[in-house]
Amino acid sequence: MEPKTILDISNPNSIADCEIRDAMLAISLRNSNLSWDYANEYPLVLDREDTVTSWCAYKYGALVSHANLWPRTLKHLSSQKTIAIGLIGNVATHPDHRGQGHMSTLFDHLAKIAQSQNLQALVLWSDMFPFYQTLGFSSIGRETRFEIVKDDRPRSTGISIASLKTVTDLDLEVMLSSRPRLDWTLDRTLEEFRTLLSIPDTHLFIRRKGQKIVSWLLIGKGTDMRGVIHEWGSTSADELVNDVQSILHDLDIHELLLLSPGNLHQHWVSTFKSRATASTDHPMALGKPLGNHGGEAVLALARGFIWGLDSI
Numbered sequence: 251m252e253p254k255t256i257l258d259i260s261n262p263n264s265i266a267d268c269e270i271r272d273a274m275l276a277i278s279l280r281n282s283n284l285s286w287d288y289a290n291e292y293p294l295v296l297d298r299e300d301t302v303t304s305w306c307a308y309k310y311g312a313l314v315s316h317a318n319l320w321p322r323t324l325k326h327l328s329s330q331k332t333i334a335i336g337l338i339g340n341v342a343t344h345p346d347h348r349g350q351g352h353m354s355t356l357f358d359h360l361a362k363i364a365q366s367q368n369l370q371a372l373v374l375w376s377d378m379f380p381f382y383q384t385l386g387f388s389s390i391g392r393e394t395r396f397e398i399v400k401d402d403r404p405r406s407t408g409i410s411i412a413s414l415k416t417v418t419d420l421d422l423e424v425m426l427s428s429r430p431r432l433d434w435t436l437d438r439t440l441e442e443f444r445t446l447l448s449i450p451d452t453h454l455f456i457r458r459k460g461q462k463i464v465s466w467l468l469i470g471k472g473t474d475m476r477g478v479i480h481e482w483g484s485t486s487a488d489e490l491v492n493d494v495q496s497i498l499h500d501l502d503i504h505e506l507l508l509l510s511p512g513n514l515h516q517h518w519v520s521t522f523k524s525r526a527t528a529s530t531d532h533p534m535a536l537g538k539p540l541g542n543h544g545g546e547a548v549l550a551l552a553r554g555f556i557w558g559l560d561s562i
Contacts, residue, residue, distance in 0.1 A: 257309055259306070259359045260306060260308070268298040271306055275296075279340070282473075290449065291473065292472075295318040295340065304318055305356065307359075316356075321367055323436065324436055327431055327433065333543075333547045334367070334370055335551070336372050337560070337562050338374040339562025370546065371551065392511075392512025393555070394519070394530070395531075396526040397507055398491065398495070398525070400503065405492065405499065407457055409467075410455065410500075411454065412456040414444070430510075430511060430518065434554025447468075451476070455493070464484070467481070477503075477506055487521035488525075491525045
């Protein structure tokens with residue numbers, strides 16, 4: 251039997267390493283050429299100046315696999331209690347090295363790093379559930395996807411696409427506070443929020459009353475979530491759907507998908523269902539508990555929500 255190859259797992263230590271990493275991720279995770287650098291889709295975890303969340307597995311000096319481990323803080327909105335978790339993303343193995351167990355080895359390493367950082371759970375997004383189930387992951391949380399189709403009643407609510415240059419820090423604070431209030435969600439600084447809004451093909455729509463933002467939503471995020479409203483805030487469900495219809499008519503789009511927390515308050519859910527063409531429920535993510543308090547972290551995730559900009 252051929253001995254198992256020992257992988258060298260480390261953070262990229264040069265710009266050249268990062269360039270090789272980004273090229274591997276692009277060919278492994280994207281089916282088409284990008285009009286931007288792959289790293290621009292994930293600016294907080296693929297920063298070439300700060301590589302501590304980026305883990306590369308090398309075999310005989312060649313990059314074979316990669317995954318990010320991004321420590322984040324899950325916060326309870328009323329008690330302000332916090333739980334440290336790790337988000338995993340940009341999981342890829344070079345096409346020439348698949349099927350050799352490299353990713354399992356890399357995940358074992360990530361779990362050890364996460365435990366050394368006192369993270370209580372790992373979270374990732376993937377449709378490869380059978381594979382991740384073998385690594386100890388299971389479905390956590392719920393999300394609902396509402397299909398909003400353009401109706402035959404043209405309207406304009408005044409919501410329009412916004413330039414990030416005109417959005418103030420106060421605007422960002424209002425946007426974060428106007429999202430549906432759930433028990434738990436990830437903490438996000440204003441600087442992180444602004445950086446995430448700069449991801450290519452991320453379109454921010456805002457409606458104001460005077461100078462104050464009363465409704466907002468995000469469509470798209472790089473090559474992910476095209477045609478999907480994955481983060482939003484409004485005074486009511488009806489107002490939000492009216493804004494979506496306004497965008498559909500203004501941009502002459504047939505439909506948009508509205509992503510919603512699965513444990514949203516019932517009066518919001520009933521309104522969305524009454525005005526959507528269809529709705530489907532799905533797991534929010536895949537999670538794996540770590541350490542003595544891992545079960546507590548998974549329960550908190552089940553009662554909360556991770557919004558689209560935070561997923562990697």
